[in-house]
Amino acid sequence: MPANADSQGDSGQADPPVDSIVGTADDGIVRELGHDDFDPVGTLVLVLIYMAILIGMWVFMYFVEFLGRGLTVVG
């Protein structure tokens, strides 16, 4: 049995190790964050990165499909 099988269930039997149960985060909560203490800056960073990738891909599409070839619509 892995280490942290210490918590006891209602039935008096040991609970399975937390790690092996789906839905249990590996480490406990180290600090409670309420609505007002929480500032989702990480989310903002991820959204900005995503936007940058999107714009980059648009530019890439433009080069590959339109500038890389002749004017296929007319020619």
Place this chain on the structure above:
Amino acid sequence: MATASGGDEFVDKFPDEAAIIKASFLIAFVSLGIGAFFGLIQALHRTNVFRVIDSADYYTVLTGHGVLLAIVFTIFFLCGVFHWAVARSLDRPAESALFSWAWVGLMTTGAVLATVAILGGFVPNLGMSADVLFTFYAPLQAHPIFYIGLAMFIVGTWLAGADWFLSYRAWRQEHPDERIPLQTFMVLTTMIMWYISTLGVAVSVVFFLIPWSLGLIESVNPLLTRTLFWYFGHPIVYFWLMPAYLLWYTVLPKLAGGRLFSDPLARVVFVLFLLLSTPVGIHHQYLDPGIAEGFKFIAMTNTMFLLLPSLLTAFTVVASVEHGARQRGGEGYLRWLGALPWRDPAFTGMALAGAMFAAGGFSGMINAGMNINYLIHNTLWVPGHFHLTVGTAVALTMMAGSYWLVPQVTGRKLYSRPIGLLQVIMWFVGMVFMSNAMHRAGLAGIPRRTAEPQYQNFEFLTPIGSIFELRVQIALGGTLLFLSVVLFLFNILLTSLGEESDRPVDSYLPEPLSGPEGSPRILDNLTMWTGIAAVLVVLAYTLPLAGIIQNGGGLFGGGLPVPATVSAGVDLVLTTVTSAFNTLWGVVA
């Protein structure tokens, strides 16, 4: 049926519901297995890597793949999830177990009939086939059994929806002043959207396709059946996605160790999807002659509005996950990502599914653009796109969700967390190969839906890399995906054969950071939202449908559709406008 845990797991509290959910999941997973096998055959066949079937049978396989995965697997699974979500969040069993079994039975019978008709295509002497692809519109014609099966399946989903509305009504009588619990709210708005949109496909199947396949009518207006199909064919995309969203909003934050960022925002998103998902289906018909450019343009504009709820979802869900990471010690702009429970297959699967969905957002925007769509229409780009969305965002979320849900409805611990983790990662890697190659193959002009895309005396060109390399990637990715499904089914099978466990899963769901109390009550006014959604549909579809009937030679016109301009059939359009206006006025006044 009680487990040793003394009544706090779902299966102990709601044994009848757990049985319904298990049955729905079982059928979903069997379909997933067969469908994935067909997918493997396709991926190997059309890349010319390994061929076990005759090319003539390719459409039989492709139809089976599309129907079993995109219709049977997804919808059966979502019925299980919705049944769970309603019972859990209202904290009451369904009104009648018999009624629940009735919809499971009807849907199952329908799915089996449709599948039998499809598989009949392998046995030519049988005279039964349904090689019509999962977009079953005319002029392709299937055996009547196929359409009858589909109709039963859809009526089954209607009854399932009724089951949840009945639960809600009973709950409402006992709780007249409470806000609708979030999960039930999500289920009900999704089902309203489904009722509105399946009306189109029901009309198409019952009034046109069934009589036509039985030989009762000689011809149908193909453009009309196409339009009615896509009237439902876009909202079905949200029918697939909403259960994934339900899991992302209400379960994923918990798996990450946090809480949902905002309950009112989640409600707004579901209402927006209800309003906006149906009036956009024409964006699948940019290349159809017979529909005026103006209507296509309106559909494109509506489609762009749909980006709003998707972006809101991205923000809310990521912020909730970040909340979990920060509660568990995560710091920094990006370092918090390391504090997430990446060893939990349910979490990792859903997170990877969400990441793939973001990538699918890019190809989706290309699809939606009326002019740039011409570049990729009917090429492999399109399957590349929807294997990211329904094939990963939805399917992978469902598989990952199963690792958390199946223990709750069986009372048994997941057989193996590491195998689960390997499985979801394998799906992700397989899809990176297959889907990126499909997108690029599409740009090179390789068509979709063909067994033999390697023509003689013609060479496809790629700007980067080679066609050979793309083929290898598709074959390799497809193989990894198939193996991933095998691992999934193996893990779930052994889970359900395992011993009942004291504490099979950590099923507690925490309250949102910001609850529904502060949000306007009008959000819960389902009648009003239904009304607005219906009006938007009438506005978006009346004129195009009138034009299509006119241009295509009437309701049953067999003639080929002619290119349309806005001026075609001005008379008919004008009378329709007037009558539509009168009807609307009647509703408003």
